[in-house]
Amino acid sequence: MIIFSTKDAGPAAYLSEIIKVLNEPYICVASSFAQKIFDVNNIKSTVIDFSTQEEYGKFVEANFKEIPIKLIITGTSWGNSIDKAFIKFGIEKNINVISIIDHWSWYKERFLLKNALVLPNFILVNDEYARDEAKKEGLDGNIIYAIGNPVLENKVTKATNIIGKDQWLKNLNLADKKIITFISEEYAKDFPMDSSYYQGFDEYQVLEDILDLIGEKEHLLIKLHPSEKMDKYDKYKRKNVSILYGIDLNPLIIYSDIFIGMGSMLLMEAAVLRDVVISYRPNDKKGFIGNRIGATILVQDKQSLNEIFEKGIKFDKSNFAEKFKGSTERIVDFVKGYLD
Known part of the structure; x- marks a missing residue:
């Protein structure tokens, strides 16, 4: 089982492209406005909207600790989020966590929670420029992979x-x-x-x-x-x-x-x-x-x-x-x- 989670709409579009091709059992957890993107892509998701990180953490622990999870893939966003709850959960349970940054900005801030970094095992960014910028902001280059962006790749195909x-x-x-x-x-x-x-x-x-x-x-x-x-x-x-x-x-x-x-x-x-x-x-x-x-x-x-x-x-x-x-x-x- 793969867990996908995101708070923001941009990562929801990115993850949608991967879910459609991956063909693996999954559970998708999203905010209310990220769900709208998943709906457009015919991807079923569960809506979770909380105001505090503690609430997100309690939800994840209560609902996912008994599920045999192979991998967690998250979006990234500022502040309190379901993404950070799943990153912390995965690291604590020794489950690999991949987080994606679909933009070219605020690399480090996306992982900050109360001035502390909440980091996954791997971070995927759009290109080498983004990787270099993320390293300049203080993120560990050893966990950052410049791998592309499926939304930008598929934009031309979908416009035919x-x-x-x-x-x-x-x-x-x-x-x-x-x-x-x-x-x-x-x-x-x-x-x-x-x-x-x-x-x-x-x-x-x-x-x-x-x-x-x-x-x-x-x-x-x-x-x-x-x-x-x-x-x-x-x-x-x-x-x-x-x-x-x-x-x-x-x-x-x-x-x-x-x-x-x-x-x-x-x-x-x-x-x-x-x-x-x-x-x-x-x-x-x-x-x-x-x-x-x-x-x-x-x-x-x-x-x-x-x-x-x-x-x-x-x-x-x-x-x-x-x-x-x-x-x-x-x-x-x-x-x-x-x-x-």
């Missing part, structure tokens, strides 16, 4: 048989409109101004800059993060603004005239499917991996953003998608190596 653009626009009642898509995230909440994690801006500032630049010929689609509430941007609703939740992402990525976000993993996914992906980060203090490795275009001020809106821009990503080919097979082979 999608609805046509005319029909997509018709379904949204947006024919003859220039579509600008904004990928929202919880920056104000997760990176507050008075913290060391402050990015120099938040999603509200970015959204207001975009709104100032669009006119009657444009329509703004705001794609919410799974953790965001449906009514978050209600005050910004107007005739040329729509808020999206649970939409098919591939047509959104491919058919949007302008695709813009801040630092979402979805920007990296979009970079696999389209040439121009904008990372708008006014007064940026922390940076974004997509801009550092040439997958996305960094824009730092409203005037430059307006020029792109009016004139467009060309960009060469140098085959960003190629580096992730074979990711799923490599990860599955790695996992199988610890099932015997």
Whole structure:
């Protein structure tokens, strides 16, 4: 039996790709919004939402101590989580634990609990760049494996048989409109101004800059993060603004005239499917991996953003998608190596 667990939506998408190929008996435990990702992938999961790490720990001990577990595979996230409960449980019970980092950020913070590290036996990251960054943050390079990302690998395959653009626009009642898509995230909440994690801006500032630049010929689609509430941007609703939740992402990525976000993993996914992906980060203090490795275009001020809106821009990503080919097979082979 394999245990899969995750609190966040990104790792849920990653783990879904592995579960579908691995063909091994499993139990999947997830938060309520991670479950939505598993549901989309037809993967059964049990929802566990607690506020304290003690509650997570008690749940895992009470429900899994009698189960013959071969391997535990977890996502990673900040703060209290089911992931950390399973990591601690696995290490205490001498069960191998593999944790995945699906992004290029906050490597060490994902394993911190009350200023102490809760580490698995193995950590899988997207590439050598991520491995080097994780080592610089203080994680042990001997347990970190640069192995790829199945979500990025499979993005192209899943985008082959999608609805046509005319029909997509018709379904949204947006024919003859220039579509600008904004990928929202919880920056104000997760990176507050008075913290060391402050990015120099938040999603509200970015959204207001975009709104100032669009006119009657444009329509703004705001794609919410799974953790965001449906009514978050209600005050910004107007005739040329729509808020999206649970939409098919591939047509959104491919058919949007302008695709813009801040630092979402979805920007990296979009970079696999389209040439121009904008990372708008006014007064940026922390940076974004997509801009550092040439997958996305960094824009730092409203005037430059307006020029792109009016004139467009060309960009060469140098085959960003190629580096992730074979990711799923490599990860599955790695996992199988610890099932015997």
